[in-house]
Amino acid sequence: MKVLSIVVPIYNVEKYLKRCLDSICVSEVLSDIEVILVNDGSKDNSIKIMKEYEKKYPNTIILIDKENGGHGSTINAGLKIARGKYFRVIDSDDWVNSIDFIKFVKDLKESDADLVVTNHTQELIFASTNLIVNYEELTSGQVYDFDSFDFSVLKDKYFPMAGSTYKTEVLKKSNLKLMEKTFYVDMQYNIIPIKEVNTFVYFDYDIYKYFIGRKDQSMNIDNFVRNVTHHDKVVKYLIDYYEENKDSYSDNKRYYISNILTLMLNTHYHIYVEYDKNKNTAVKNVKKFDSYLKEKSITLYNNLNRFSIIKYHRKFNFYTVNHLKVLKKVMFVFSKLLKKGEK
Amino acid sequence: MKKILVISWFYPPINSSEGLVTFKLLNNSKLNYDVFTQNGNDSWSYGNNVNFKNGKNITVYNSKTKDLAEWVNEAVEFFENNKDKYNMIMTRSMPPESHIVGLKIKEKFPSVKWIASFGDPIYNSPYVTYANKNVISPYRLLDMNDKITMRRLFNPLRFVRNKVWKKKRNNFLNSILEKDKALEHGVLLKADKIIYNNPYQEKYMSGSLKEYNKEKSIILPHTYDLKLYDEVKKVDNKKVIISYVGHLDKIRSPRILFEGLKELDKMVPDLEEKVEFHFYGNMDVEDKYFIVNNNLMDIVKIKKPISYEESLKVMKTSTYNLLIDANLSKEDVIDENIYFAAKLADYMGAGRPIIGISMLEGASAEILREINALLLMFSANDIANYLYLILYQNYNFELNKSAIKKYDAKEVAKEFDKEVNKIL
Numbered sequence: 001m002k003v004l005s006i007v008v009p010i011y012n013v014e015k016y017l018k019r020c021l022d023s024i025c026v027s028e029v030l031s032d033i034e035v036i037l038v039n040d041g042s043k044d045n046s047i048k049i050m051k052e053y054e055k056k057y058p059n060t061i062i063l064i065d066k067e068n069g070g071h072g073s074t075i076n077a078g079l080k081i082a083r084g085k086y087f088r089v090i091d092s093d094d095w096v097n098s099i100d101f102i103k104f105v106k107d108l109k110e111s112d113a114d115l116v117v118t119n120h121t122q123e124l125i126f127a128s129t130n131l132i133v134n135y136e137e138l139t140s141g142q143v144y145d146f147d148s149f150d151f152s153v154l155k156d157k158y159f160p161m162a163g164s165t166y167k168t169e170v171l172k173k174s175n176l177k178l179m180e181k182t183f184y185v186d187m188q189y190n191i192i193p194i195k196e197v198n199t200f201v202y203f204d205y206d207i208y209k210y211f212i213g214r215k216d217q218s219m220n221i222d223n224f225v226r227n228v229t230h231h232d233k234v235v236k237y238l239i240d241y242y243e244e245n246k247d248s249y250s251d252n253k254r255y256y257i258s259n260i261l262t263l264m265l266n267t268h269y270h271i272y273v274e275y276d277k278n279k280n281t282a283v284k285n286v287k288k289f290d291s292y293l294k295e296k297s298i299t300l301y302n303n304l305n306r307f308s309i310i311k312y313h314r315k316f317n318f319y320t321v322n323h324l325k326v327l328k329k330v331m332f333v334f335s336k337l338l339k340k341g342e343k
Numbered sequence: 344m345k346k347i348l349v350i351s352w353f354y355p356p357i358n359s360s361e362g363l364v365t366f367k368l369l370n371n372s373k374l375n376y377d378v379f380t381q382n383g384n385d386s387w388s389y390g391n392n393v394n395f396k397n398g399k400n401i402t403v404y405n406s407k408t409k410d411l412a413e414w415v416n417e418a419v420e421f422f423e424n425n426k427d428k429y430n431m432i433m434t435r436s437m438p439p440e441s442h443i444v445g446l447k448i449k450e451k452f453p454s455v456k457w458i459a460s461f462g463d464p465i466y467n468s469p470y471v472t473y474a475n476k477n478v479i480s481p482y483r484l485l486d487m488n489d490k491i492t493m494r495r496l497f498n499p500l501r502f503v504r505n506k507v508w509k510k511k512r513n514n515f516l517n518s519i520l521e522k523d524k525a526l527e528h529g530v531l532l533k534a535d536k537i538i539y540n541n542p543y544q545e546k547y548m549s550g551s552l553k554e555y556n557k558e559k560s561i562i563l564p565h566t567y568d569l570k571l572y573d574e575v576k577k578v579d580n581k582k583v584i585i586s587y588v589g590h591l592d593k594i595r596s597p598r599i600l601f602e603g604l605k606e607l608d609k610m611v612p613d614l615e616e617k618v619e620f621h622f623y624g625n626m627d628v629e630d631k632y633f634i635v636n637n638n639l640m641d642i643v644k645i646k647k648p649i650s651y652e653e654s655l656k657v658m659k660t661s662t663y664n665l666l667i668d669a670n671l672s673k674e675d676v677i678d679e680n681i682y683f684a685a686k687l688a689d690y691m692g693a694g695r696p697i698i699g700i701s702m703l704e705g706a707s708a709e710i711l712r713e714i715n716a717l718l719l720m721f722s723a724n725d726i727a728n729y730l731y732l733i734l735y736q737n738y739n740f741e742l743n744k745s746a747i748k749k750y751d752a753k754e755v756a757k758e759f760d761k762e763v764n765k766i767l
Contacts, residue, residue: 125720
């Protein structure tokens, strides 16, 4: 049995794909992993590169060539055929640190935790810099009980797709089926399987290198605005999911999931009030969404008041969105004065 | 048969990339040339140590002056005195003064055909833009160095000083920009043909000039000339030798590579036994400090500057040749790299695998992908990982021999001759 199944969603990434596959296909781990390359209807030379690597590593690489269905559809397709003990996604424009990856695969052989957490680095290529997301609050190698772990120590950190490796059976048991033709479905991946996760382990390996800065990337600010309906769709789906299932969760899981959702909602408000340059539609949309949230989930609605900027916007019925700069300046001066007062 | 007068401030024996590009082109062309240049001013410290012989189709005329403005006048005079010998002129920048010669000749003799060949853009050079973006107002520096207080934050005097400084500086920069713009646009509009070394450069320089006639454009890439490479004995290096030949500075900086080496050095026990990086040419002092401060001296060796001939030998004996471009996307200066470094073509001629650290979009990246070189991103982690794969995992790659033929000087010169014959 393979230790790890890796799904690599592929769509028009001929410029990046080799880097991703070179970093994964290192000799020490080839017999322990299966790499499922899912071509999502690429129009460039990605398929040619996929075939080259399939030929080079026939016992490791599995190729799926399908019509375009979006990021979620590739993960769904990969998960369906995954045979490894563990499962993770590596996006084709990202790559792994091969040295840590080798150690990680060895450790996975011994692991029995439902979720394996590792560090990841946001690679801001256009600024020649990076940002490591690690979990120094956790002890490397220690297995934690999900229901008794005090998640408040992680503050606003959670386990994102880039840092999560699930047991394949956990994903299958959770009936994870990501939305198709929709961006931002990684949030579904971060939340839905949690109901089946009883234990997690943290390995202090800096494996995942998350490329940030491509213009067509969904995380690009302009694309956030352009794809706001996708974000809206995923957010609403997850609010419903949370409300329907929250009573069946343990307190810990409810806390963890509501925290991720609160952060996601904060991003959603940000798209309207900060990123969208058309402030008039932004105000209209954010007000509409705010009422929706209040009606659907008062817990999540109230959680958002912990972000002072949202709290102030709400206080002024989002009139302040049009005067965000002024609001920020006023808040900055207040915070300075407060700090001075504290001293 | 009439000749072409080539006007270029740099030409061998002066060891300048600009001159060498022209040298390779003319020596592989079947046409006849007189080259008006100079051999006294080496103020850009490129060295004067190349002994390549020109072909029989080339005669070189050296001006004695060391002053650019005087040289411009001498070049115009030289043409006037010998105008019957020539039916075409070709001007080559940098420096841009050779194009001023072209403009003056074209003004006096409108029927003379003129080819203007550009190394880099003159107007709105991304390099200059990048450098200017990194200059911080001395009045803003106060903010950064001192403790932020409310009084300082809302200090009207500081605010006004900063505004005045910015205005003065912008006025000064704009006046230079306007001058460069007038020159570059003048050349683009008045010359009969414009040579660019890659399509991204063409798009950048002529894209916004509405009156520009696209038919004028000739894309002639930089070249390698196999005749210039001596046979070298195969050196059996115990370590992998990765060589960089050429100029580095604060903008085209090897810092990200050194950061990658620092990362890899932390993860493997014996990096210094596996690899050596050899740098020939200028390097910014802060990058040198970085090498020392991070104990990379056993891995990174800074060598004395060498002649072009020597550099070709180095390229042939290295395990890998290294290209480092400036990350001009860093300050949002450009999204696509418009530069094709001439050394990349020389590396191709050496036939050794090439590692390039460059922007992901643009001229260099496209060429590196085309010739099956290894393109690394401006990421210490990407660099560290690929070096690990090369040094510890037997990762290897070879240049695509059929793809590099396009950059052979013989092929490019054929194209050039064809274009010249079209307009004569």
